[in-house]
Amino acid sequence: MVQEKIWEKEYRNPKLVTGHDKPQSVFLKFLKWYKKYLKIHGSKASVDLGGLKVLDLGSGTGRNANYLAKKRADVFGMEISQTAIDTAKTRAGNLGVKYIKQSIGEKYPFENEYFDLVIDITSSNSLDEKERETYLLEVNRVLKKDGIFFVRALCKDGDKNAQFLLKNNPAKEKDTYIMPETGLVERVFSKNDFVEMYSKYFKILDMEKTESYSTVNGRVFKRKFWLVTMQK
Numbered sequence: 001m002v003q004e005k006i007w008e009k010e011y012r013n014p015k016l017v018t019g020h021d022k023p024q025s026v027f028l029k030f031l032k033w034y035k036k037y038l039k040i041h042g043s044k045a046s047v048d049l050g051g052l053k054v055l056d057l058g059s060g061t062g063r064n065a066n067y068l069a070k071k072r073a074d075v076f077g078m079e080i081s082q083t084a085i086d087t088a089k090t091r092a093g094n095l096g097v098k099y100i101k102q103s104i105g106e107k108y109p110f111e112n113e114y115f116d117l118v119i120d121i122t123s124s125n126s127l128d129e130k131e132r133e134t135y136l137l138e139v140n141r142v143l144k145k146d147g148i149f150f151v152r153a154l155c156k157d158g159d160k161n162a163q164f165l166l167k168n169n170p171a172k173e174k175d176t177y178i179m180p181e182t183g184l185v186e187r188v189f190s191k192n193d194f195v196e197m198y199s200k201y202f203k204i205l206d207m208e209k210t211e212s213y214s215t216v217n218g219r220v221f222k223r224k225f226w227l228v229t230m231q232k
């Protein structure tokens with residue numbers, strides 16, 4: 001609830017989110033790989049993603065969900081900020097993306113094995129441990145066998161900004177800190193912790209550490225991220 005208020009405030013008066021309406025290059029790179037994966041698995045969707053069922057967790061203003069819908073995928077976006085959803089819907093026009101206002105840390109309103117692809121692009125960082133357990137169980141439940149789960153998560157290893165925040169602004173749970181500018185709690189992952197947690201539910205196909213810049217209140221920080229491709 002507290003985190004929801006913070007995100008809502010953030011979208012009304014952005015300090016963190018960029019408002020871009022095009023996917024990041026790392027996601028486009030993932031999609032290239034994904035089309036090849038679909039081809040190997042004999043799916044017609046390898047040509048244009050047509051008919052694929054996709055769930056975008058923490059869909060924000062719809063930069064990824066709307067892009068996938070333009071490629072003819074059948075997309076659901078799950079998001080806690082109504083302001084973000086309103087922007088995403090406006091930007092989607094008549095693309096038919098279904099935006100749902102719900103926490104990704106609660107039970108999902110979908111039947112078992114409904115989705116071909118689930119994406120979490122820097123959205124689950126603010127879940128607490130209990131919510132994270134639900135999120136992992138639910139993604140596993142709604143994903144089809146051999147379905148793919150793509151995650152971009154905050155990395156602890158070698159990230160000076162994370163080390164500083166963990167030392168100076170710690171929150172209650174392991175490897176969490178409170179962002180001074182927004183009050184948002186974030187979790188960062190060491191490689192071992194990420195692998196231990198996610199591999200209980202998924203097979204990790206690829207895990208890459210990347211670096212990019214985040215802007216908070218006009219100040220630029222170098223941050224490290226995990227890009228992880230998993231299979232059920």
Ligand SMILES: C[S@@+](CC[C@H](N)C(=O)[O-])C[C@H]1O[C@@H](n2cnc3c(N)ncnc32)[C@H](O)[C@@H]1O
Nearest residue numbers: 007058059060079080081102103104121122123
């Ligand atoms: C860093 S933004 C990323 C947005 C989007 N995935 C993108 O790549 O542009 C994180 C998003 O996750 C949403 N979010 C955070 N916690 C959430 C939760 N528990 N349930 C649903 N959405 C959440 C935020 O409102 C925000 O839109």
